[in-house]
Amino acid sequence: MLAELLALRLVGEYEVVAGRHGLAHEVTSVVVGTSLRQLDELPAGCLPLFPRERLAVEEVSADVALRVAHRRGLPGLVVERTTNALPEITGRLADRFGMPLVLVDRLDAHTAVAAVDRHLRGPRLAGLRMVDSMLTRLRQVPDSADGLLSAVRAAAGVPAAMVDGRGVTIAGDAATVDPATRSELVKRLPTGGPAAPVTLFGDGHTLICHPATVADGLPANLWLVARLPLAGRGMVESVGRVLALGAWAYTAWIATKSLDGEREARYRAVVLADVVEYADGIAPGTSERATALGWRLSGWHVGIHLNIDQAVGPGVRPTSLIAGLERVLRDNDLPHDLIQRPGGWATWHTRDAEPEPEEIDRLARRLGHALRTFRDDHPGVLVAGGLGGGHDGAEGIGASLHEARQASLLARARGGSGAVETFGSMSVDRLLSGWQRSEPLLRATSSLLAPLREVDPGGDLVRTLMVYLDHESSATATANVLNVHRNTVLQRLERIRGLLPLDLSQPNDRLVAHLAARAVADEDA
Template sequence: MSQQLDLPALLAHPANGGLRAIATTPAAAAARSTAVVPWRDVMVDSSESRLPFDGTDSLAIVTVDPPLTSWQQDALIRRVRDRGYRALAVPNADVFTPGSRVLAERLGLTLLHADDPMMLAKACWELLEGRDTLTLGYVRRVAQSIEYHANGLADLLRHLSASVGHGVALIDAQGVLLEAGGTLPKAVHKAIDFGRWLDTVTVSDGAAASARVDSPSRVGLRLTFFGTGLSTLQLSALAVAAEVAMPVVAARILIDEVADVNDAAVASGLLREFLERRDSRDAELEQRMLDRGWRTTGYHLGFRVIGRTRVDTFQLLRFVTRELAALPVDSHAATSGRGVTGWLSFSAPPAPSQVENYVTALRGLHAAARRAFNVAAGIGSLESGSAGLVATIDGASDAARIAANRSATGWFVRIDTLGLEQLLLSWTENDTFVPAAESLLAPLITRAPDLLETLTAYLDHESGIAATADALGLHRNTVSTRIARAQELLGLDLSDPEVRLAVHLACRAVKP
């Protein structure tokens, strides 16, 4: 035989006939499965008496049940061991008495149970001599899994894992994106070479075979089959299986992304329509929101994440949605403008401590996002009802605009911590306010830009003539004349506090 037969590898074989180790205790059985010395060969027959006498360091597979009496079991164990065999696999091995199990351990004979001894024999042959058969078996299982309709990428991975008989994961250099059939150990992930087309690794925590996913939209992905006890032969076969499955996975990624982009566009449009209607009720709109799971009743805490430079909003949405899934609360998010708008919903008013915990969680989400995106984030205040949902999103948007210029706060601002002046200044950056400000100040913008500059400085200095004159290097009379002329052109009375505030904000909005 060209290979040795390894018990961990045999236990990891997906078609090993229901193999498991038998010992005095379950813990001893688990320990023995990793401590057994590899066997050089395997012998199969219908009874112990028909086994070859030269079974040195080999595995014996007997297709009939062991005897029921203790003395007969002891005799069977001694005869098998006397012929040199190191392990005995039989159906219904659980009938071995505790005394017989102790005897087997003392003699160095590993007892194994097999639901189907002939299937176990085939698995042994594949691991010893049938490399091509083992590979083709994995490839056939991959093909069988593809025959089933998959409802998305996660469902496809579940089909692959169930068919192939090992854990499967879609990974990138940062971690596991999706997995099925088990949990990929961190040590195994760390050992994988992301630069190779095919790669196999074995560490103390497990082993894996992976193939690079050739996806035009998602670079740096690998499809990985993993498990414990996998031999070099099995890993080589699984690498081929991963390569065969990879195009299907890549196609599924593309299909899902097209569906996700379309769904994101629908969600973005629905959110925009809701915010534009503001306080007006629309039964049809509210029903569409409910169909998406967006409740307008209850209590809401809005947040907004915006790009400080150009960002891929769809990828940002994907990241935010994945992070929100870890929070034990009803959460929603949609692309909006150059960022992502979202909110947390509560059926009952949360305690202040709960709100603080969720704000902290959203701060953590923003910190994690900044490792991949240049973004700022704002948090609204807790509000109730449909109008409250609009209000908290508006507040989060204002806070995010301020956060984009606040390095001292880590590009993160909570609306409840801001003063009125800061909110008003952020409001001047609103897309609807800027055109209105330009219209209000049009006579100065087009005909007298020097008057606009003086008026802006005048309002910035709390309507102080002397302070304005000093700031601009003008005579006080000149400032007084210009302010009077500006009021005349605008047709406004700056002695009215509300008018003065509106003009001041408009000046700030159009200021270059």
């Protein structure tokens, strides 16, 4: 590419005075320019370098040379500068043809031809050296994105970064993709279907992008990007091969890391299940595995259970959710090695002495702050937490985790995402209140009491039912509370019995009707 030869100063100090749009033209060979007749015999892609005595840009012969070069498919004209100014008509002609007109101070045509010729013959060898350097560096697989990008920079000698599909830099040199280039890059990156390498030619630079996928034909979330001056095909292909090697090494590393993480997570879940199930007689092997994991079985334990609704986070992988949770827990000085359990994820806090209620409350406040931070960072993902009471010994881990799960269900029903409850605060009123606010119950009660609400939008029938059951099925007490005549209550009850598919003389039906009326009344309030 002509721009690459100029950027490398292979022809000396230069100025592109016209035809800049053609700087991406490929250069395949180079000669010392001698005459207009010679131009008409040069093959496409050949770049002529004219000493001033062979071609002067202020003369009409320069216009003829531009026309011939355009017709022959030459990449541009390099001419030694004279003291005279470039005629305006000549500049307009070069711009119209997209034919770069390059003026060079004190052009040594023969030396420049030799330098350009070496460069044109060299990209293949230079590319092989890049690839060999990258392979050497990958003998020790990088253990991070930054480590990989360091290898790319060292092998290719250009800035490199990792970006996501929005063009945001995840790792590496932030200046690789500048704000002015990002929007154009995002337009070029495939948004669906198989990902393929992308080359973007900008103003004075080239971006080479390679997808990081575990196999060909898959969509890409991450891209390796290298930035270099406007470059020719040989340079682009060489750097592209380095990026391809880097993408292969990176995806192999993250796949191995993911498998190791999943294997460890399953192992930890199995060990915890053994500790919980056989707490009164833990086998020596289980104690050894727990010790290897860094778990302390003795002491006083406070269980933590997190209830996560992953279904409301479309496109969010569970592994990324758990990693985010562990991060906010660690930032809030809480136990952060989460283990999958029935109904959610668990961990526990251990100390030497029995924890006071105030200490558990402090843990709950820190957990609440962590979950609210997580909630704000992950809109649409619901998470609630529960803490168990303090329990002693290995059997105390399972006991406190069981309590923590119950508390987390109450937190979810009462407060929604980010809420936290402690098992010690679970009074009967709080349990009923939490249950009455739960979405499944609200849906069921809305359907059950729909006949009453359809014939009585004002809600007198539902209120009468609730007060009647609140006062042990006493029509007189109900009339006093509602400030109506007892006969009015009896008439309403008769209508209620006729509309509901329930028998209020049966304890189970009475309980269902009572809870349903409470839930509907609470929802209306």
